[in-house]
Amino acid sequence: MATSPASEIIDKIGGAGNVASLTHCATRLRFQLHDGDKVDKAGMEAIPGVMGAVPQAGDRFQVVIGGGVQNVYNDIMALPQMSGGAAAASAEESLDDIKKREREKGVRGKVAWIDTLFEFLSDSFRPILGALLGASFFITFMALMATLDVIPDWNAPGVTLDPSWAFVNLMWQCVFVFLPLMVAYNASAKIGADPWVGFAIMAVLMLPGFTALGADVDKTPLFGFDAAQVAIVDIWGIPMPIADYSSQVFPPLLMAAVLGPLYKLLRKIITPNLQLIFVPFFAMLIMIPLTAFLIGPIGVYVGAGLAQLLSAINTWSPFIFAIVIPLAYPFMVPLGLHWPINAIMLLNIQTLGYDFIQGPMGAWNFACFGATAGVLILAYRHRDTQMKQTATGALAxxxxxxxxxxxxxxxxxxxxxxxxxxxxxxxxxxxxIGLGSLLLGLEHGVTTQAFVFTSLLTIPAFSPIGLYAIAVAIAFVTAMLLVLFSNFRTPEQQAAFEAERDAAEAAAGGAHHRGAAAASAPAASVAAPAAAGATAAAAAAPATATAVMEVGELVQLMSPLDGTAVAISEVPDPVFAGGVMGPGVAIEPSGTTVVSPGVGTVVAAQPTGHAFGLQLDNGVELLIHVGIDTVNLKGEGFDVKVKNGDRVEVGTELVTFDRAVIEKAGYPLITPVIVLNADQFDTVDPVALGPVKAGDPLLDIQTKA
Incomplete structure (x- = not known):
């Protein structure tokens, strides 16, 4: 069985990392590369299944495949090495394009400092999401054990766990207690400073000895704010607030924001050969006291203030809060505005002992996953292989x-x-969640005592678990059913998808049929000693059978449109002009209607209207390509009259096109008419060049003697 050339194509193109974007038309793959010089053109053309390779200006490269291009394209996009940016760079928007588009709907992408701020926040948290996710599962497990009465309320004040369970409890505490150190490292690296210096500065505030400085001092509200309790200790006559920095995120973020500019300044004023020693030294000398006396306490105050503000809103109306949060998140996440909220969730747990945001947020997450489940079911119904793969991974x-x-x-x-x-x-x-909170008299709505990712596995971490489970299930099922009943594509998108899918399946079926026919050809030549015998067999065949040309027979293929026939070498496209696709002729159209030049079946009707593949009853496989690069019009100016599988006669309309639209876009109207299976014939020659009408003889085709 033939294997797909997908992996070899990517290898010869210079690897997945060299692919900026990938699209395809009716017959070829169209690559936009980062570096066109990395392509192995000779190696590409030697790949079985590749009909030709054509480099173009601007690091663009075309690989000619023929009718099976859709299958090869799908195979390429499914390769593991294409799962990053290259995989997303398909005929649709790339992942980066989508993120950029969504950011630009808000202030991000328009105001430079705001964009920088949110990139700073996201890059400070993103590398530790795996550790947070792992820790959240330990928390969920502990919560489940408490719910089943296997252990006591594990995080209630005064509860002492058995050493075995206490050890399990430490498995998640390691992440959250030392979270400021992780954030300090990432934030310092993002800002351009030595991340280990940032780590060390924050580590001072987390030393047991630092906390012990305020052990015998009564705590007081910081700046008069009850939510931020600190012990004030005199250090060289200067009051230093001593706070518990475990799980804090704003102090390391503020510290790194100051450390970055300081690092740049020190590099400017210290000679390069001394920077390795003195830049870290002076940075720590300045930043450790500054962080301990000022930046750290300010971070505690800011975090506690934001947490207290949201808590006040939730306390005022848990019902409204429970509705607003899941409706806001679908817009906050694309804009990157959810990162500060993640920090507040952590602060809620550290200052209040619980968080009230993650419960309503779960409604958004499960509605999101429900919509994906609906897409996955439809992908199976529609035989959409690529979407099945995408939706399966996303849902998991x-x-x-x-x-x-x-x-x-x-x-x-x-x-x-x-x-x-x-x-x-x-x-x-x-x-x-809102109604349930009112009925149950929940002062803070659905809450959790730990930072978790809202998934199926973390449902036991929420309280009350029953209300939360019902709410997320309703969100999931509602979104799933709405997508199922109305489809995720518009009717136009669905029609275009089905046309492309049917073309790909027809091309795959045609390739299978041709392979079977080639395999049986030797036996057929032995069994048919004379043309007369073949004629008799054809006469006895059912009327619906394909009328294959006899040995040595000469037939004429008619013109599919009005215009002027010119040599194929005059087409301004090296793939057609060089005969890579096969021999034929080109027509400079004077009319605007393309008709079938013979009796047969439509095996590939592109929804864009720019190309048609016909399997004629006489055995000729024909490609009619209306204009050059007109695929880029995405169907504008084309009115397609047929679909895949349609039977056509001589003169059946295939498509009409608007000359003005094509000419205004700057694309040539010249239309190649190509015999794709020319190797099965002795000759494929133009009847004559010059003026021609639709239905006039265009090509002479003779079978092999």
Missing amino acids: AGLLGGISEPSLYGIHLRFKRIYPRMLVGCFVGGLT
């Missing part, structure tokens, strides 16, 4: 890991019909 990441980004960027932001339906799921889930 969501339900098991609580990660919404694969669903959001991989599916939902690409298909605009999904968002309104997902928002209904968010609203219904949030409404369930």
